[in-house]
Amino acid sequence: MKRFCLILLLIAAVACSVSAAAVERWGRFELAMKAKTSANPFDVELTATFSGPDTTMTVSGFYAGNGVFKVRFMPKTVGKWTYVTHSSLEALDSQQGSFECVSPSADNHGPVVVDGRYAFKYADGTRYYPIGTTAYDWMHVSADMQKLTVKSLCEARFNKIRMLLFVQNFDPGYPEPELFPFEIKSIKKDKSGRPIYEWDYTRFNPAYFDNVEKCIDMLAEIGVEADLILFHPYDDGRWNFDRMPQDVNLRYLRYVAARVSSFRNVWWxxxxxxxxxxxxxxxxxxxxxxxxxxxxxxxxxxSIHSHTAKYYKYWEPEYTHASVQDQAPVEGFGRAATVRNIYKKPVIFDEVCYEGNMDNRWGSLSGQEMLYRMWQGTVAGTYVGHGECYMDSPTDYSRDFLAIGGTFQGEAWKRISFMRDILDAMPNPLMLSDSSWDPYTSTAGENYYIIYLGKEIKPRWTFELPVKNGVYPRLKEGVRMKVEIIDTWNMTVTECPQVFETTAPVGDRVYDKKHGSVRLPDAPYLMLRITAAE
Amino acid sequence: MKRFCLILLLIAAVACSVSAAAVERWGRFELAMKAKTSANPFDVELTATFSGPDTTMTVSGFYAGNGVFKVRFMPKTVGKWTYVTHSSLEALDSQQGSFECVSPSADNHGPVVVDGRYAFKYADGTRYYPIGTTAYDWMHVSADMQKLTVKSLCEARFNKIRMLLFVQNFDPGYPEPELFPFEIKSIKKDKSGRPIYEWDYTRFNPAYFDNVEKCIDMLAEIGVEADLILFHPYDDGRWNFDRMPQDVNLRYLRYVAARVSSFRNVWWxxxxxxxxxxxxxxxxxxxxxxxxxxxxxxxxxxSIHSHTAKYYKYWEPEYTHASVQDQAPVEGFGRAATVRNIYKKPVIFDEVCYEGNMDNRWGSLSGQEMLYRMWQGTVAGTYVGHGECYMDSPTDYSRDFLAIGGTFQGEAWKRISFMRDILDAMPNPLMLSDSSWDPYTSTAGENYYIIYLGKEIKPRWTFELPVKNGVYPRLKEGVRMKVEIIDTWNMTVTECPQVFETTAPVGDRVYDKKHGSVRLPDAPYLMLRITAAE
Incomplete structure (x- = not known):
């Protein structure tokens, strides 16, 4: 048996290439195999079974073009992994091999998963607070523009982006993309000379997916999660990817899953x-x-995303979180918490209107309003996506990050890094301390409170906190506390000189024993961070 | 066969009594049969199959005490109904008979059902806008007090009440009730002389349920729906009806269903x-x-009701509507609509804190605040329950309508009849015209708008409406409209002299062609009703 395995391995060595001898935990192992078939290579069945230190998994392979079939695998456990392929095509069957899964590099924390009921974390336990933006078509424009987008995301420190897998017809006058997801059977012209494509839905265009994967990998490099939108309705009869037969839709999903499931930063x-x-x-x-x-x-x-306030059945077990479009819950204090309370899952308001200069009601927020909505959702224990759309004419998308990425043009994005710093400093995820009774006070743990003042400008804040403290230990009597004034717009943190000392509960509230207060600057968008004094 | 039926009927005539030869549609037919058994009569299986003009239904009977078994039935169709009983006890088996179902009397509109997605109606199609209150224990106090409660509900024109089927231990010092739902096996005394009951869970106390049914019928007489709460946690070890074995819980539910399902005004x-x-x-x-x-x-x-902001999975098909406890969504404009948008069922905020003088945060609303919350939820397309709790000492429940009913003591209840008049005048149920974009404007149909001003006091209202109009036809250009100022607190309706004429849409809004406005009184809690001028 041993000699047989050896021979098989030798044969495999001729026909196959593997991505690396060693693969990081949550990295990607790739097996590439050349094989010929007279059938449609996209119809060839190919799977591989991977056996590691604590588990065995079977994953699907796919046809990658140019006579090459691939199997990709993301190992979740450090140690030795062996694999064996299964295929109806003999050349792809019973290929065996092994690789070593090694510890992840410093910036590789694994995929993001749900942590408890309302929060996210990376697989290695590192806290993940999604601060995302959207650039629907950034993958479907020039490579230079793609690099610019990645640079912008990195500079702004976004850690998630929503993007369309199918290219968008955002403007009939916009040039045809270079790549399409399917092979073209024929191209006719309509009366105005515009192309009418007939697709061969049985044959994908691997180059299209190569580009998508390159983009996802660029995001992984800078720590950005790829919220990959699998279908969109913005086609308007141009390519008809929104009205393919259901068997084609399903086949497309299986192809996508086989290709990119092994990318650790993918969300569906x-x-x-x-x-x-x-x-x-x-x-x-x-x-x-x-x-x-x-x-x-x-x-x-x-998840799945809908139009304004068309809330989906995110309670179904397939959905790990809610991906909501609705601005109403983040326009005032505490409202987003109601959505969280109902779904009992992480809630991401992925679209709450956008910062921009457009002549409509969804693309004309000021930077301040954009950031305000992000903080409103955040202090209520949910997550809010950023977006911006600046256009100088109705067909000039050059500055429209929402459409094609590129460089940010607005103001809110400059405050994202500061926002992340504030969130990263917290011991736990935020939630309202006393949901439905006090929409202003949030908690991130024992003796750790956030009070966002939003648009209110007031001279003083008198020390007062709720007795209830979310899921964290309640505020005790005699705790010495300090207050920092965070200006979320001007990005300053100012520690107040006073030290407060908590009273015993008076009803549902706790006060400072000396009735102390702090003087506030005459500015909106302030936030108080109230924590134990050293 | 005919002769056999006749003989059977004659036999039945001896042993049985029927409630009436003719029964109203959605009224109640009752068959009572005497029978002896050496077994536990509550264990006797008894059903009856009713065959009417268009349907056949089998319903369960029950043991009603004193050797009498009963079967009750609510016919939904006018015409002749025949029945035949089925039982393991011979004397109860194969009893046959018939009755005529006649048209309902004027005040009998049938049971309330869900109408479309968010609304209610009676079975006969009459609109039903739930305006409810709560008196948890009103059925479990003296008959005189019960009558007072019914009189109060009738005067105030409430059309729904929440009430506990199991008596509540709201105060350890409160006297023992006269009736209990189960037979008593034994009574011991604890050290302080208070009784400790041992229940025979296999034997119900029919008198307890007779009283409940009498109360439900009294409510039906005055057009009030009985929102019957089947379990409650306010027992605190006194009678332990909140910690019975699950088989007892289930048996109890079957007994309740057999007894009161035929009451048209029951909700679970x-x-x-x-x-x-x-x-x-x-x-x-x-x-x-x-x-x-x-x-x-x-x-x-x-439905099922939870504690503050513990939203339940009302999306499950068994729940016809959401019965929420949460004040946050009705404390500001448009928030309740989010809850409605998520559940996609009728949402009743059955508890949004109560009007009262209690020294806690849930029982100390002013009458104004109580009514404000009711209107806030209502204009957002949901329904809000009233409640009041006035107490002169911590153990004096004599004025606490929430606990024992009686007479209302507060202020909000006086405005319920006016509120119903406003709602009854509407052509359709209310909803936000342009949900998530305009939280202030509600619509009840074509050219029928409600703008609730809440606590805002402002000198004028300038004519402006959204183009979107919920599920109703959009506002057209050139519609002549009038404005009435409704003072929801002082219960006045004042028609403004102006006639407005709508512009074509300007963006998402419609204006008056002459930029007209109305002068508002310097008062809170106003509402504008904007409708087509004659």
């Missing part, structure tokens, strides 16, 4: 504004969701 | 503050809910 977003697919019955989404979840062996985060 | 509320049953796993509630729904042949409205 079934759709953007799914309810704009007016020609699809709601059950279609159930089937699509089940398909991607079934074919993702790593259980990546998964 | 599985529990009050179910999350305070800390010794019960969540799955217990699933089983209890399924049991009552399964044994209710008429599909009465069904």
């Amino acid at each position: 977003s079934l759709a953007n504004e799914y309810d704009f697919f007016r020609h699809w019955q709601p059950e279609v989404w159930d089937e699509l969701t089940r398909e991607i979840v079934k074919h993702d062996p790593y259980s990546h985060l998964c | 509320s599985l529990a009050n503050e179910y999350d305070f049953f800390r010794h019960w796993q969540p799955e217990v509630w699933d089983e209890l809910t399924r049991e009552i729904v399964k044994h209710d042949p008429y599909s009465h409205l069904c």
Whole structure:
């Protein structure tokens, strides 16, 4: 038996290449195999079973073009992994090998997972507070523009981006993209000379997906999660990727899952504004969701996004979190907490209108309003996405980060890094201390409070906190506390000189024994951080 | 065969009595049969199959005490109904008969059902806008006090009341009730001389349920729906009805269903503050809910009520609506609409704190604040329950309507009739015209708008409405409209002399062609009703 394995390995050595002898934990192992077939290579069945220190997993391979088939795998455990392939095509069957999974490098914390009920963390336990933005088509523009987008995300310190897998028809006049996801059967022209494509839905275009993967990897390099939107309704009859037959949709999802499930920074977003697919019955989404979840062996985060206030059934087990479009819950104090209380899952308000100069109600927020909404959702224990759209004419997308990425043009993005610093300094995720009774006071743990003042400008804040403290230990009598004034817009932190000392509870509230207060600057968007004095 | 039926009928005539030869549609047919058994009569299986003009239904009977077994039935269709009984006890088996179901009397509109997605109606199609209050124990106090409660409800024109089926231990010093739901096996005394009951859970006390039914019928007489709370956690070890074995819970639900499902004005509320049953796993509630729904042949409205902001999974099909405890969504404009948008079912905020003079945060609202919250939820397309608790000492419940009913003591109740008049005048149920974008403007149909001003006092209102109009036809250009100022507190309606004429849409808004406005009184709690001018 040993000699047989050896021979098999030798044969494999001729036909296959593997990505690396050693693979990081949550890195990517890739096996590439050349094989010929007279059939449609996209129809070839290929899987591989990986056996590691504590688990065995079977994952799907895929046809990568140019006669090459690939299997990718993300090992979750350090140690030796062996694999064996299974295929109806003999050349791809029973290929064996092994690799060593080693400790992850410093910036590799693994995929993001749900932590408890409302929070996220990386697989290695590191806290993850999603601070995302959107650039729908940044993957589908020039490589130079892609690099610019990545640079902008990195500089601003965003850690998540929403983006469309299918190229968007955001403007009929916008040039045709270089790559399409399917092979072209034929191109006709309509009366105005614009192309009408006939797709071969049985054959993907591997180059299209190579580009997507390159982009996802660029994001991973800078610590950004790729919230990959699998379907979108912004096609308007140009390429018709929003009205493919359901068997094609399912086949596409299986191909995507086989290709990119092994990318640790991928999230699935079934759709953007799914309810704009007016020609699809709601059950279609159930089937699509089940398909991607079934074919993702790593259980990546998964949600679906709808139009304003069309809340989806995020309580279904396939959805790890809610990906909401609605500005109303983040326009005032405590409202986002109600959404969280209902779903009992992490709630991301991925779209709460955008900073921009557009002549409509969804793309014309000031930078201040954008940041205000982000903080409103955050202090209520939810997460809020940023976005900006500045356009100098109705068809000039050059500055429209929302559409094509590039460089940020607005003001809110400059405060993201500061926001992350404030959040990263917290011992635990934020939540309202006394939900529904006090919409102003948030807690991040024992003796750790945040009071966001929003647009209110007032001369003083008198020390007063709720007795209840979320899921954390209640505030005790005799705790010496300090107050820092955080200016979320001007990005300053000013420690107040006073030290306060808590009273015993008076009803549901705790006061300072000496009735102390702090003088506030005459500015909006302030936040108080109230913590134990050293 | 004919002769056999006749003989059977003659036999039945000896042993049985029926409630009436003719029964109203949605009225109650009752068959009472004497029978002896050496077994526990509560264990006797008894059902009856009713065949009417368009349907056949089998319902359960029950043992009613004093050797009498009963079967009750609510016919939903006018015409001739026949029945036949089925029982393991011979004397109760194969009893047959018939009755005529006649048109309902003027005040009988049938049970309340869900109408579309967010609204309620009576079975005969009459609109039902729930305006409820709570008196947990009103059924478990003296008959005189019960009559007073019914008189108060009738005067105030409430049309729904929440009430506990199991008597509440709201105060250890409160006298023992006269009736208990189970037979008493033994009574011991504790050290302080207070009784410790041992219940025979296999034997109900029919007199207890007779009293409950008398109360439900009194409510039906005055058009009030009985939101019957089947379990509550306010027992504190006194009678332990909150910690019975699950088989007893289920048996109790079946007995209740057999007795009162045929009452047209019954709603099921599985529990009050179910999350305070800390010794019960969540799955217990699933089983209890399924049991009552399964044994209710008429599909009465069904929900469950939790503690503040502990939102339940009202999306499960057994729940016809959400019965929420949370004040936060009705403390500001548009927030309740978010809850409605998520659940996609009728949302009743059954507890948003109460009007009262109590020294706590949930029982100390002013009448104004109580009414304000009711209107806030209402204009956002949800429903809000009233409640009041005035106490002159911590153990004096004589004025505490919330606990024992009686007469209202506060201020909000006086405005309920006016509120109902305003709602009854509307052509359709209220909803926000442009949800999430405009939290102030509600619509009840084409050219029918409500703008609630809440606590804001402002000199003028300039004519401006959203283009979007909920599910109703959009506002067109050139519509002549009038404005009435409704003072929800002082209960006046004042028509403004101006006639406005709508512009074409300007962005998302419509204005008056002459930029008209109305002068407002210097008072809070105003509401504008903007409708087509004659």
